[in-house]
Amino acid sequence: MTTPQYPGYPGDGSQSGHNPQGGGVPGYGVQPGYGGNPQAGAAPGYGPQPGYGDQPGSNQQAGYGPQPGGAPGYGPQVGAAPGYGPQPGMDAGGGMPPYPGGAMGGVPMSVGDGLSWAWSKFKDNALILVAGIGVWSTLSLLGGFNFHVTLNGQEYGVGFGVPFGGYISAAASLFAPMVTANMSLKVATGRPLEWNDLFSFPNVIAGLLAAFLSYVAMIPAALLCGFPAFxxxxxxxxxxxxxxxxxVDGIAGMGASWNILSSHVGELLPFALTGAGLYIVGGITVFGWLVTVPLAVLMTGYSYVRIQGYDVVR
Structure with a gap:
């Protein structure tokens, strides 16, 4: 397991000192030096921080009550994924600041809000999003396609492909999800996109394994009748x-994905259907995918962050 790319979600299991309360992504146990500290999660030498719930034995400063939009003491968020409970120190007076820009709560999660947010962020980052997603989409299509139809005994067809295109396409299909996930998460958490993000693969081995096994899992489902693959x-x-x-490693990532999506089908299925619609519209309009696919990618980052109880940077 490698260091989390974006540490800092309070209660997401990615920070040192987190002791999972049943479920969640494995591997984030209590770090040495934090267990048993009356001010769990606080840096040594830094006394109780005002404004994060009642501090045991501390005199809280006036004006630092519960933060707007967040549950008092940063307790579990309504709708948050199971297994991502509060971090030690959040309720006990650790005073851990919120994830940069990732405020607790926020406006209600919805497809309308997600699409509006995605469009706003797309306009702010249009050039790099179009270039990045365009490059990887093109590489993924180099395997080519063939279409044949027989009319009145005469076969007609059209095809496209490049030498070794199938290998390039297969490799791109494994690496592209890491690029798009990284870019959408950076936007969702307020980090500026950079051109080297187009070829940045955080936690590459785990990402490749997760992408590969996810594709493999769809093969028998597709052979059944097609719908189970979706x-x-x-x-x-x-x-x-x-x-x-x-x-986390690839297997843990797949398990966490299964748990959170299966537990929130009603909330996340509309996002999946909207994303599929954006892909279809982009394909029909030929060049429209340069806009619709980035929107779908950004909406995925939005739903990923929001379903865990936190807001995106707006």
Missing amino acids: IVLFLFYYSVYFTVDKG
Whole structure:
């Protein structure tokens, strides 16, 4: 397991000192030096921090009550994924500051809000998003395609491909999810996009494994009748996001994705259907995918962050 790419979600299991209260991504045990500290989670030498719930034995300063939009004491958030409970020190007076820009709560999570946020962020980062997603989408299509139809005994067809395109396409299909997950998470958490993000692969081995096994899992489902493949795709859609965000291994990322998506089908299925619609519209309009695909990618980052009880940077 590697260091999380974006540490700092309070209660997401990615920070040192987190002791999972049942479920969650494995591997984030109590770090030496934090267990048994009356001010769990606080840095040594720094006394109780005002404003994060009642401090045992401390005199809280006036004006630092519960923060707007957040539960008093930063308790578990309504709708948050199971297994991502509060960190030690949040309720006990550790005073851990919120994840940069990732405020607790926020406006209600919805497809409308997600699409509006994605459009706003797309306009702010249009050039790099179009370039990055365009490059990887093009590489993924180099395997080519063939279409044939027979009319009145005469076969007609059209095809496209490049030498070794199939190998390039297969490799791109494994690496592209890491790039898109990394870019969407950076936007969702207020980090500026850089051009080297187009070829940045955080936690690469775990990400490749998660992407590969997710594709493999869809094969038998697709052979059944096709529809089960979409169910598998839905349940494993956050696999690479967890490897990039939390630094977990590929299997743990797949398990976390399955748990959170299967537990929040009603909330996340509309996002999946909207994303599929954006891909379809982009394909029909030929060049429209340069806009619709980045929107779908950003909405995935939005739903990933919001379903865990935190807001995106706006």
